[in-house]
Amino acid sequence: MSQLPEKVFNYVEENINLCKPDSVHICDGSQMENDILLYQLQKDGILKKLPKYKNCWLAKTDPADVARVERLTYISTELKRDTIPTPKTGVASQLGNWMSPADMEEQLFMRFPECMKGRTMYVIPFSMGPIGSPLSKIGIQCTDSPYVVASMNIMTRMGVKVLDSLKDGDFVKCLHSVGRPLPLTAPLHNNWPCDPKNTLVAHFQERNEICSFGSGYGGNSLLGKKCFALRIGSKLAQREGWFAEHMLILGLENSKGEKKYIAAAFPSACGKTNLAMMTPLLPGYKVTCVGDDIAWMRFDENGQLRAINPENGFFGVAPGTSNKTNPCAMDTIQTNTIFTNVAETSDGGVFWEGLEKEIDDDVEITSWLGEEHWTKEKSSKTAAHPNSRFCTPASQCPILDKEWECPKGVPIDAIIFGGRRPDGVPLVYEAFNWQHGVFLGASMRSEATAAAEHKAKSLMHDPFAMRPFFGYNFGDYLKHWMSFQDKKNLNLPKIFHVNWFRKNSEGQFLWPGFGENARVLDWIFRRINNEDITQKSPIGLLPKFDSLNLDGLDNPVDLEALFNIPKEFWLDEVKALEKYFEEQVNVDLPPQIREELKKLEERVKNSA
Ligand code: OXD
Numbered sequence: 001m002s003q004l005p006e007k008v009f010n011y012v013e014e015n016i017n018l019c020k021p022d023s024v025h026i027c028d029g030s031q032m033e034n035d036i037l038l039y040q041l042q043k044d045g046i047l048k049k050l051p052k053y054k055n056c057w058l059a060k061t062d063p064a065d066v067a068r069v070e071r072l073t074y075i076s077t078e079l080k081r082d083t084i085p086t087p088k089t090g091v092a093s094q095l096g097n098w099m100s101p102a103d104m105e106e107q108l109f110m111r112f113p114e115c116m117k118g119r120t121m122y123v124i125p126f127s128m129g130p131i132g133s134p135l136s137k138i139g140i141q142c143t144d145s146p147y148v149v150a151s152m153n154i155m156t157r158m159g160v161k162v163l164d165s166l167k168d169g170d171f172v173k174c175l176h177s178v179g180r181p182l183p184l185t186a187p188l189h190n191n192w193p194c195d196p197k198n199t200l201v202a203h204f205q206e207r208n209e210i211c212s213f214g215s216g217y218g219g220n221s222l223l224g225k226k227c228f229a230l231r232i233g234s235k236l237a238q239r240e241g242w243f244a245e246h247m248l249i250l251g252l253e254n255s256k257g258e259k260k261y262i263a264a265a266f267p268s269a270c271g272k273t274n275l276a277m278m279t280p281l282l283p284g285y286k287v288t289c290v291g292d293d294i295a296w297m298r299f300d301e302n303g304q305l306r307a308i309n310p311e312n313g314f315f316g317v318a319p320g321t322s323n324k325t326n327p328c329a330m331d332t333i334q335t336n337t338i339f340t341n342v343a344e345t346s347d348g349g350v351f352w353e354g355l356e357k358e359i360d361d362d363v364e365i366t367s368w369l370g371e372e373h374w375t376k377e378k379s380s381k382t383a384a385h386p387n388s389r390f391c392t393p394a395s396q397c398p399i400l401d402k403e404w405e406c407p408k409g410v411p412i413d414a415i416i417f418g419g420r421r422p423d424g425v426p427l428v429y430e431a432f433n434w435q436h437g438v439f440l441g442a443s444m445r446s447e448a449t450a451a452a453e454h455k456a457k458s459l460m461h462d463p464f465a466m467r468p469f470f471g472y473n474f475g476d477y478l479k480h481w482m483s484f485q486d487k488k489n490l491n492l493p494k495i496f497h498v499n500w501f502r503k504n505s506e507g508q509f510l511w512p513g514f515g516e517n518a519r520v521l522d523w524i525f526r527r528i529n530n531e532d533i534t535q536k537s538p539i540g541l542l543p544k545f546d547s548l549n550l551d552g553l554d555n556p557v558d559l560e561a562l563f564n565i566p567k568e569f570w571l572d573e574v575k576a577l578e579k580y581f582e583e584q585v586n587v588d589l590p591p592q593i594r595e596e597l598k599k600l601e602e603r604v605k606n607s608a
């Protein structure tokens, strides 16, 4: 303790006085520390070893603690308007939850005092981004969950080396408790301590502080991820003139060895991890992975946008991941991985929906809820929870980009926005310019996901895929994006919108997706090189029909159906966007967005 930098010491001491843990452990980040922790977690019945793989573990949570809790996640600022736009009278905001710092303090005071009694408080110094990179930031997380420590050890760079680089600098304060002091007053489910009735995730933007109580799961408890890298991060980015975004970063190399980097924002569960690790089915192309979830991006002194992945691992959704959809992720997770809420197999492995063809016939499945001899036919429930996860080191990814830890970041040449849109939205189109591109980001909609507590399949507005992650007023966020248009000497990347999920009238996907998405990336690559392969449409620049490389596709695709722009659909889309912007962003909507919406409406109205 006494060797901690003074500010860290003071923060830890404050938390000890508040939470009253029995003991304190300062994490050094060593292999031995991790081994002991995993052993302890096994002894406590929280992790189970999976003998089929090397150093892989299974956790099953309390079934009441399985996803991010958006409705219990708050941003605290003195002025409400600094957190969320004032919605139209009578409308509830969908753009975040606000509580005043005074009210939030009161809420925290009802939860944190003595909450770690009988437990150990772990102090995790961690770096978001490569240690020492000018784009990186440091956090100190105090937590009473050893599962969180083991997961943070995968997802971030952590330990003494971080403290060395911190010296007396500033850090983001992160306090986390599962909220179950010992002795317990009620039994646990699956040995998983949590307090769902009192869960609360709070962000104090004015003092870079996060306090999370009651949940041990994912984005609620691995505070480096959504809380720091996006909610606190986006506010830091606004103050300091950069971007903290819910984006993957990939490298794309063509057959001539030419390389571009692309950042892409998709709402949760649109296949971000699959795209970030794609095996291109277009000969000659190679994809390399820099990150699968979050990008921190900043223009350098030459006006080039550069990005780092602030994370050190992948916390990916397991269901749907297979050797067909994402062989690289499957390779990555064979060792040193913590699985949560997946099903287990009688040969000591894991199972989830999507792996049906990849397990031996004689293998028995036990579902995440403990149902033995689970079969799809017999059971009314899925084998794995739809939001079950793998938590795995990025360094094990077979196509990890060699520059992925480059301190100055990789140069970004294009930004992609996308969503899960069954109707009306073409496979790919390009924004006319930066302002129109920002409008495309603002207009993103997608079918809902299991990553949070929403009903699947309903179409939700999810601007920039950041709806659950904005750290400040979305109107101000749009102004921030727009402001780069007026800055001199910036090489603004081109902006695109993609939709892999358009369906025909029989409900079948019109595009094969996965590795074939390389054909869309190839078109984008050529557009970065300014090839003359676009045609104007009311919604943006579409590919000239013969410009999308379809050579060697297994089945023909219906280009007309993939790219048509149904007038009625788009007039409805304009109306839906207008309603959304007016109701949700109201007076905070930058005039440029209103202008782009008007222009879109005019173009659609005047189209054939
Ligand atoms: C995630 C999410 O967990 O976006 O990455 O919900």
Ligand code: MN
Binding pocket: 246, 268, 293
């Ligand atoms: Mn995400």
